Amino acid sequence: MPDITTIAACSTALAAIMAIAIGLSWLKDGRPGQRSWLFAPFGMAVPAGVLLTYPDILPGPWGLRLGWFLLTLVYGAAWLAARVMGGRRARPLAVLLPCTAVLVFSGTLGADDAMSELRMLPRVLLFAAFNGLAAREFGRMRSPRLPSATTLYWIFSAFFAFDLIRSPFALWLPAPLGPGDTQVWSIALFNFLIVLEGSLLGVFMTALGREQLAERHYQLASIDPLTGIGNRRALDDRIAHLEREHDSARSIALAVLDIDNFKSINDALGHAFGDVVIAETAKIARDCFGANNVFRVGGEEFAAIVTARQDDAVVERAEAMRKRYEGHSHRAGSLSRRCTISIGLSRLEDVHDHENAFKAADRALYMAKRLGRNQTVVIDSAAPCTQPPAAEIQTNVSVM
CATH class of the missing domain: 1.20.1070 (Rhopdopsin 7-helix transmembrane proteins)
Incomplete structure (x- = not known):
């Protein structure tokens, strides 16, 4: 021993x-x-x-x-x-x-x-x-x-x-x-x-x-370096997380948000001011929907996961964000401007089928633009992908 x-x-x-x-x-x-x-x-x-x-x-x-x-x-x-x-x-x-x-x-x-x-x-x-x-x-x-x-x-x-x-x-x-x-x-x-x-x-x-x-x-x-929020890859990871922890008692929707007339903002006030608008848009969306639920998926385009106990409450949250954004003044030095945002919303009926929900939300965003911008449009993710004439758009919009 x-x-x-x-x-x-x-x-x-x-x-x-x-x-x-x-x-x-x-x-x-x-x-x-x-x-x-x-x-x-x-x-x-x-x-x-x-x-x-x-x-x-x-x-x-x-x-x-x-x-x-x-x-x-x-x-x-x-x-x-x-x-x-x-x-x-x-x-x-x-x-x-x-x-x-x-x-x-x-x-x-x-x-x-x-x-x-x-x-x-x-x-x-x-x-x-x-x-x-x-x-x-x-x-x-x-x-x-x-x-x-x-x-x-x-x-x-x-x-x-x-x-x-x-x-x-x-x-x-x-x-x-x-x-x-x-x-x-x-x-x-x-x-x-x-x-x-x-x-x-x-x-x-x-x-x-x-x-x-x-x-x-x-x-x-x-992570998007300008805004500090996630990019499209982070959005895919977030949806994968929702798939693992799906709660059928919650209503979950995918929103696509786009700053209205953003090119004119860049042309009139410069790209530096445009970056300020993009960064503040991300901040407002983050405050409204949660830091882990907002993503930059394009130049002036964002996506958000919107959750609530009922479908109507999901739409109300999106509308609350749009109205808050409309009343916000973007400032950089002596420059100041108010902007608006259009929102397309589609329910995630099945988180496994998020690609269809994203396409539907994108179509709803297009409708919001055609209807005059600065509004929230909701569309069923099962709606047909073909784009109707402008006169018929309203009839294809439905609350979830």
């Missing part, structure tokens, strides 16, 4: 290997600043393991005390890495202060024989706190395109729960699980848990970094 020193030394060696692997991955991926924090917990785990394995390299009890201090910092650094991966600022003081407080406790009150049974409890509670905070950070990141964030959430949640459950036992278990005399099984279990959590952290946080990079590339390919 391996002795205690061998077990601890193997764990330290594994931490060093993980730190090297993380460093090489960081270099391979172009040294992203966000990922540099991932090295911190593994980098600190190596000296922590050395001091806990060979405490005699420092005089008195300070080898063990500093080893435990560094180990609490390892858990805190994992939480900071989670914060940074989630796009939030690292807060080193929020880690350093409680870890230092536990170090001071271990060197003062915790050093007293009468208080020796409490020596491990603050450390276990700190481990639980940092694991819980890391789980919360990854919980905020969960999304269909970031599956590693979901996995990390459950990993840290499991260790958080485990640390909470074992905290009462930290009053009597053998070291390093508690204040008792060290035994082979206790140090084997302790090192196994640290290596397991560290390995899972290294694998899935590296995977998460790559998923986030792929997500940024997706955003660049799916």
Whole structure:
């Protein structure tokens, strides 16, 4: 059976290997600043393991005390890495202060024989706190395109729960699980848990970094740079999402919106002012229909997913947007102009058949233009595709 020193030394060696692997991955991926924090917990785990394995390299009890201090910092650094991966600022003081407080406790009150049974409890509670905070950070990141964030959430949640459950036992278990005399099984279990959590952290946080990079590339390919809303590709993805979560109790329609006489705006006031009009059109539509439901599908043409509990309410939402837009003044420097918008609306009877709904909404938009612009026209997606004469258009328009 391996002795205690061998077990601890193997764990330290594994931490060093993980730190090297993380460093090489960081270099391979172009040294992203966000990922540099991932090295911190593994980098600190190596000296922590050395001091806990060979405490005699420092005089008195300070080898063990500093080893435990560094180990609490390892858990805190994992939480900071989670914060940074989630796009939030690292807060080193929020880690350093409680870890230092536990170090001071271990060197003062915790050093007293009468208080020796409490020596491990603050450390276990700190481990639980940092694991819980890391789980919360990854919980905020969960999304269909970031599956590693979901996995990390459950990993840290499991260790958080485990640390909470074992905290009462930290009053009597053998070291390093508690204040008792060290035994082979206790140090084997302790090192196994640290290596397991560290390995899972290294694998899935590296995977998460790559998923986030792929997500940024997706955003660049799916977001219109002028307006900040989605493009036609994003519209297709949104409709695919509706297919997965279709709610038959809701009425869903596809709207096509087009700024009236936009060419004359560009000709009279310049393309820079035209860009202002396009950007503000996107903002108004986003406010009315929701940020995830508005898309730029052409120069001055937009599409929107409009939802409500009833069909009439869908039409009312589209009309409310049109009226709000009509009353809005577009401004750029000394230039100001009010514009109007035409809306074609078609119900998504079946989200799987959205191409027909888009074509029907486009026909309804054409009718709105023929009928004088600045109005909302609703057409059944099953209406024939042939365009009737202008005198007959009104009879082909029907409320859903």
